[in-house]
Amino acid sequence: MARWEPDARLRLVQAAIDLYAEQGYETTTVAQVAERAGLTKATFFRHFPDKREPLFAGQEEHGSLLSEGAARAPEGATPLEVVGAALDHATAAFTPEQRAWGPRLHAVVGSSDELRERAAFKRAHLVGVLTEALHRREIDDPTAGIAAGLGVDAFHRAFDRWSDGEGPSYGELARAELHALYTAAATLR
Amino acid sequence: MARWEPDARLRLVQAAIDLYAEQGYETTTVAQVAERAGLTKATFFRHFPDKREPLFAGQEEHGSLLSEGAARAPEGATPLEVVGAALDHATAAFTPEQRAWGPRLHAVVGSSDELRERAAFKRAHLVGVLTEALHRREIDDPTAGIAAGLGVDAFHRAFDRWSDGEGPSYGELARAELHALYTAAATLR
Numbered sequence: 001m002a003r004w005e006p007d008a009r010l011r012l013v014q015a016a017i018d019l020y021a022e023q024g025y026e027t028t029t030v031a032q033v034a035e036r037a038g039l040t041k042a043t044f045f046r047h048f049p050d051k052r053e054p055l056f057a058g059q060e061e062h063g064s065l066l067s068e069g070a071a072r073a074p075e076g077a078t079p080l081e082v083v084g085a086a087l088d089h090a091t092a093a094f095t096p097e098q099r100a101w102g103p104r105l106h107a108v109v110g111s112s113d114e115l116r117e118r119a120a121f122k123r124a125h126l127v128g129v130l131t132e133a134l135h136r137r138e139i140d141d142p143t144a145g146i147a148a149g150l151g152v153d154a155f156h157r158a159f160d161r162w163s164d165g166e167g168p169s170y171g172e173l174a175r176a177e178l179h180a181l182y183t184a185a186a187t188l189r
Numbered sequence: 190m191a192r193w194e195p196d197a198r199l200r201l202v203q204a205a206i207d208l209y210a211e212q213g214y215e216t217t218t219v220a221q222v223a224e225r226a227g228l229t230k231a232t233f234f235r236h237f238p239d240k241r242e243p244l245f246a247g248q249e250e251h252g253s254l255l256s257e258g259a260a261r262a263p264e265g266a267t268p269l270e271v272v273g274a275a276l277d278h279a280t281a282a283f284t285p286e287q288r289a290w291g292p293r294l295h296a297v298v299g300s301s302d303e304l305r306e307r308a309a310f311k312r313a314h315l316v317g318v319l320t321e322a323l324h325r326r327e328i329d330d331p332t333a334g335i336a337a338g339l340g341v342d343a344f345h346r347a348f349d350r351w352s353d354g355e356g357p358s359y360g361e362l363a364r365a366e367l368h369a370l371y372t373a374a375a376t377l378r
Contacts, residue, residue: 119313121310181331187332188272188335
């Protein structure tokens with residue numbers, strides 16, 4: 001019965017963000033999201049287990065990109081350089097669609113405890129994945145965990161700044177945020 | 190109808206940790222937790238909204254202690270000193286009961302995506318509260334957020350080490366973890 005739905009996933013994400021922003025996350029149903037996307041409820045559930053997940057559709061891709069980028073940093077790179085390489089590689093995830101929907105996505109996630117909880121879990125997931133990538137480069141804990149935490153915070157802060165306007169590229173912002181976070185961390189004493 | 194239940198909350202936490210560790214989180218019901226604690230389901234729901242929450246019963250207290258401790262640091266304290274003062278004050282939360290149930294709590298939370306997600310949200314909550322306490326001391330972002338993140342990570346790492354054995358006091362471990370995390374952060378470059 002499955003039709004050919006080349007961009008079904010993207011359409012569901014777009015429809016979810018639009019509807020949650022327009023009429024509220026709590027009151028929107030999966031059926032409404034599917035209808036807005038021109039798809040069936042069954043198709044929604046082939047792509048996502050529940051109505052939260054379209055908002056976090058990028059989690060696995062973001063983790064993979066950060067991990068691959070970390071692996072590609074030159075031999076002998078410092079922990080901060082490895083994280084910088086991870087962020088450079090993650091730039092591939094950030095399309096014009098995402099820039100356009102960023103502010104609405106941010107507002108929707110901030111509107112619900114359930115979604116803020118899910119966002120915290122996404123952070124923990126990405127920190128875990130990036131920490132493992134640093135371990136594979138023989139960077140141990142606690143250094144690996146700290147570097148990964150700063151990297152993922154830079155990743156999210158750069159997304160918020162990038163999707164907010166017409167400014168620098170995502171990659172430039174992510175590097176700048178990482179530098180700012182590292183500088184702050186190094187001068188806490 | 191409410192009976193006098195001076196330690197109902199603590200008994201429910203203890204019963205939840207015990208049962209989830211013995212027979213699994215997914216398969217344990219609220220009714221079973223209440224029964225193990227010698228209380229009714231209605232009493233459970235007066236203390237907690239669902240079966241996850243007994244495992245995170247300390248969240249509000251931990252946030253308040255960190256926040257109060259930060260407020261009590263001497264004038265002119267650096268961000269790291271303020272966070273150290275917050276951790277010192279949080280020591281008040283750590284009773285012998287908690288030392289005893291720490292390893293089981295850690296294992297139970299690690300056994301379930303739902304609980305690991307809730308734990309990530311607790312981290313985000315504590316980082317938020319501590320960041321606000323640092324703002325009130327005129328420490329700005331990103332410094333405040335970074336200092337709070339390191340502080341909350343030290344808070345959790347110290348809890349895991351402390352509840353694992355008969356070693357140093359919680360306060361000593363928290364200070365040592367904070368120092369180790371700061372040192373790691375300052376040498377990432």
